[in-house]
Amino acid sequence: MTTILAEYLVTDQTTLLFVVRHEEEQPRVEQIPLTRAQLNAHVVRNPSGSAAVSPSDPLNELIAPLSRHCEPGDTIWFVPHDVLHYLPLHALLLGDRHLIDRNPVCYTPSASVMRYCQAKRRPGSRRVLVYADPRADMPLVHAREQALAITRLFGRDAVLRMGAQASVAKLEKDLAGLDGHLRVLHLACHGRYDPERPLRSGVFLARDGSDDGNLSAERILTMSLPADLVTISACESGTNARHPGDELIGLTRALIYAGAASVLVSLWAVDEVSTGLLMQHFYRELLSGTDKAEALRRAQRRLRDMTAAEVVAQCEQAAAATGDDATGEDWIDARLLLEESVAAVRFRAGDYAGAQVGYERLLPRASGPRLLRLEMGETRSRWAAAGAIERADYKRKIYEDPYHWAPFILVGDWR
Template sequence: NRQKQSIRKTEESLMAVRIAGREKEAKKLAEDLVKARNQYQDLLISAKEQSPEISSFVTVEAISLETLQSLLADSVALVEYLVTENELVVWVVTKTKIDVARVPLEEKQLNGLIADYRERIQKLAPIEEQAQLLYSLLIKPVESFIAGKRFLGIVPHGRLHYISFSSLRDEQSYLIEKHPLFYSPSASVMQYTFKEKAKRSREIKVLALGNPDLGDFNYDLPLAEMEANALKWDFPKVDVFTRKDATESWLKEHISEYQIIHIASHGEFDPVNPLFSSLKLTRSETEDGNFEMNEVFGLEINADIVTLSACQTGLGDIVGGDELVGLNRAFIYAGTKSILSSLWRVSDISTAVLIKHFYRNYGHANKAESLRKAQLLVKRLYPHPSYWAGFNLTGDYR
C-alpha cells in the first residue's frame, strides 16, 4: 500500500509540473513513475509466486480437452487461434471432436492487415474489402467444422484480440448475421466462467454508474448518464450513481452486492504497465478515482455480467501465450461470469441504443443472442461496423 501511495504522489506531481510547463522536471518524474510502477508490478509477481491463491487470479492452469468439451453445449463451436511466424493454426473444439486447420500466413502480413482494419474502423472508412480478406483467412478455413453450430466462441491470439469477429464477412453476410459470438481470453479461463450458470429473475440487483465527475467538462459523457438511468425501465431494483456520486470508493465497497454492474465512463489503457489500466470514476477522500486493474483482481465480484461502456475498455496488452491482460481479465478473475466491453471508441448515440436493447433482450434471451439482436438493430440504423461491431461479450454467453 505504501508503494501505491508513493506512485499516486508521483502521478500528482507529474500532472502539476506538466500544467506549469516545467518540461525537464516532468521528464524526470515520468521516468520515476515508470520505474515505481515496474517495481510495484514486480512486487505483485513475487507475491503471486509465493501465494497459490494470488497465483490463480493472475494465471490459469491449462485445461484438459475432456474438461473443455464437458463445458460446451452441442450448439457451440470453440474456435482457438495460434499466430506463428509463418502460419496461422486454428483449432475448432466441439462437444464430441477437435479439428485443426493450418493457414500459410506470415505474422507480419496479418499484423499489417489488422492495423489497416483498425485504422479504417476508427476513421469510418470503407472496410468491406478488409473484412472479406480477414474472413477468408480466419473463418473460411474452418467453415466446414463450424457448420450446423449456433454459437461461436472465439479464443484470439496476439493481434487478433484487436479485431471484432462480428464485423468479418463473406460475399453474402457478416459473421454476426449467422452466429451469436462470445470470446474467452483463453480456453483455460472457461473453467471459471462456465462453472455454473447464473440464475435470472426479476429480482436481479443492478448497479449503474455513469458520467462520473472527473473535474473537467471535456470529459463529460451526458449520454452515458442517460444510459445509466435508462436501466430503470428494464429492472425494478436499480441503484444509479452519476456525477459526484459515481465514486470509486463506493463501487469498491459495494461491488459484491450486484448481479449486473454497468459502468459508463472513460477507460484508459496503459501499454507500459497494463496492471495500471483503469476506469475513470469520481475521486473521494479515500480513493483517487482511478479504478485500476490491479485493484479489480483483489475484489469479490458476484455479477453475471459487468458492462464497461467506455472508451477502449476491452483492450489489453498483448503479452504472449494465450494471455490478454486487460480489464476484462481482471473482472473475470474477481468472479464475474461475463463482460461486455468495447474494442474501440464507439459513437455515444449508437452505444446508448445498443446497450438499451441488449438489456431489454437480456430479460428473455441468453447474453450472446441479446448482443447479436442489439447489434443487428443498430446495424440497420448505422450500417458501418464502427457503430455496431465494437462491443464484445467475453466469458459465459448463456
C-alpha cells in the same frame, strides 16, 4: 443449437484454426494462408476492423472454414491468438454477410478461462448496479441517458449511481451489501488504456476525497466482484497487453479474476450516441430471456440497421424527457448535448439545412469550447447546404460502419 470452439494459432508461416465440437473426440484443423506479418500489417492499419467489410478482404479467410463446421444459429466461441485478440472476428464476412448475421459469438483469452467463467455463473441473480457519468469535468450526457434507460428497464431490481455518487467507495459498499447476488454491473464512464503499464488501465469513477476514482485493473484484482455480467460502456475497455505465452493483462482479465462470469467490453474508442443505443437494445434482449451472446448479436444488428430518422427520434425523445431526471445546470447541459447530437445526425443524413438550423438554435446558449464546436458545425452545415445536390436521406443507415456496432465483445460465459 450447439456451441463450437474456434481456437487460432498464428505463426510466421501460416495461421491454424482448431475447431472443436462436443460430440467429436479430436479437433478439426484448418490451415489459413495468412502469416503473422500479414496479420500485423492489416490489423495495425485498420484497428477498428472497418476495412473487413469488403468481400475481397483477406481477413475474411480467418472465418471462412466455419461455414463447414457449424450451422446458422450455433454459438461460436472464439479463442484468438497473437494480434487476433484485437480484431472483431464477428465483423468479418462469411460469404456476403457479416458473421453476426449468421451466428452469435463470444470470446475468451484462452480455452481454460471459460471453465472458470462458467463456474462463476449466477443465473438466479436479479440485482443490477448502474454507475454513470461520474465526472463533472468530463460529462457524458449520453451515458447518463443510457443509465436512466437501463434503470427503467430493470425497474426495482436496479440501483443507479450518477455523478459524485458513482465512486469506488460507493461501489465497494454496494457490492458488499449484495452478498454475491449481482446480475449486472454496468459502468458508463470514460476509460483509458495504458500500453506501458496495462494494469493501470481502467475506468474513471467519481473522485472522493483523496481517492482519484481510477478503477484500474490493478485495483480490481484486489476486489471481490461477483457478477453474472460486467459491462464496461467505455472506450478501449477490452484492450489488453499481450505478454509471453499470449497471456493477456488488462481490465478484462482483472474483472474475470475478481469474479465476473462474463464481461462486455470495447476494443477501441467508441461513439457516445451509438454506444448508448447499442446498450439499450442489448438489455432489452437480455430481459426478454435471450442469452448474452445472442442478445449482443441482435443489438449489434439492430444498431447497424438503424436509420437516421430512428436515431433522431430517440435523441429527441431523450431530450424531451431530460427535465424529469435533472435540474439546473445539469438539465441545461443535457439538453444542449442531446440537441447537438440531433444536429449532427441530421448532417450525416444529408439534411445540411436542418443541421444548420439546429446549430443556430444552440449558439446563443453555448460558451467556451462548446461554442467553438457549434460554430464549426454551423459553418460546415451552411457550406454543405449551399453546395448540396442530393436530397436528405433519413433512411440512411448512419451506423452501418463496423466502427459503431463492432467494438463491443462478450468475453466469458455466453449464457
